[in-house]
Amino acid sequence: KAGVTQTPRYLIKTRGQQVTLSCSPISGHRSVSWYQQTPGQGLQFLFEYFSETQRNKGNFPGRFSGRQFSNSRSEMNVSTLELGDSALYLCASSSAGTRDSPLHFGNGTRLTVT
Amino acid sequence: AQTVTQSQPEMSVQEAETVTLSCTYDTSESNYYLFWYKQPPSRQMILVIRQEAYKQQNATENRFSVNFQKAAKSFSLKISDSQLGDTAMYFCAIPNTGNQFYFGTGTSLTVIP
Numbered sequence: 438k439a440g441v442t443q444t445p446r447y448l449i450k451t452r453g454q455q456v457t458l459s460c461s462p463i464s465g466h467r468s469v470s471w472y473q474q475t476p477g478q479g480l481q482f483l484f485e486y487f488s489e490t491q492r493n494k495g496n497f498p499g500r501f502s503g504r505q506f507s508n509s510r511s512e513m514n515v516s517t518l519e520l521g522d523s524a525l526y527l528c529a530s531s532s533a534g535t536r537d538s539p540l541h542f543g544n545g546t547r548l549t550v551t
Numbered sequence: 552a553q554t555v556t557q558s559q560p561e562m563s564v565q566e567a568e569t570v571t572l573s574c575t576y577d578t579s580e581s582n583y584y585l586f587w588y589k590q591p592p593s594r595q596m597i598l599v600i601r602q603e604a605y606k607q608q609n610a611t612e613n614r615f616s617v618n619f620q621k622a623a624k625s626f627s628l629k630i631s632d633s634q635l636g637d638t639a640m641y642f643c644a645i646p647n648t649g650n651q652f653y654f655g656t657g658t659s660l661t662v663i664p
Contacts, residue, residue: 468650470650470651470652472652479654479655479656479657480642480652480654482651482652482653485649485650485651492649492650493649493650493651495651525594527596529596531650534650535650536583536584536646536647536648536650537584537601537603538650539586539598539601540586540588540596540598540652541598542588542595542596542597543595544593544594544595545594545595
């Protein structure tokens with residue numbers, strides 16, 4: 438089975454712009470989660486989608502949004518970018534979307550905001 | 552809410568030796584799961600091992616094993632016969648009922664040839 442695929446791998450954006458990140462989960466996985474990883478804050482949960490519904494959301498401002506399509510692919514959008522949004526954004530899928538199901542991560546998208 | 556603490560920011564071990572990475576956690580739930588992930592320089596997070604809290608037996612995956620002390624809320628990872636490919640950041644994690652994973656701050660492990 439193919440793993441979790443995230444595109445693009447690298448992005449450079451300017452403050453005030455918006456960005457869309459894409460994630461294709463492992464085939465058959467219905468849950469997709471997004472995490473932000475920074476040296477200072479570590480790994481922080483953004484949100485989780487299951488069967489096109491957002492089930493859980495972390496403590497991030499409304500500029501961070503996402504969605505999931507019927508084929509389980511997910512996108513994450515960040516509007517009005519700030520310098521502090523520079524981070525590695527990780528997407529993870531799991532088969533059942535329950536806490537006993539391990540997360541399978543993609544390679545991440547490295548976002549740099551200048 | 553769950554919390555996870557990894558008190559060793561950096562560790563090193565000689566190739567072929569054994570190393571133990573520490574993790575403590577807090578949760579109000581009676582049944583839960585614990586995970587160790589590794590993140591090599593390639594940056595992809597990879598599952599190392601999973602432990603079910605209601606199981607007394609410590610989980611083992613090849614050279615990786617855990618020492619799970621439920622009463623002490625401790626979940627350490629032991630790597631035996633360390634290999635160069637074990638060089639990575641290691642994260643301990645615990646999910647809540649909403650499948651939100653809480654990660655520790657990580658331990659950077661370097662295997663020295």
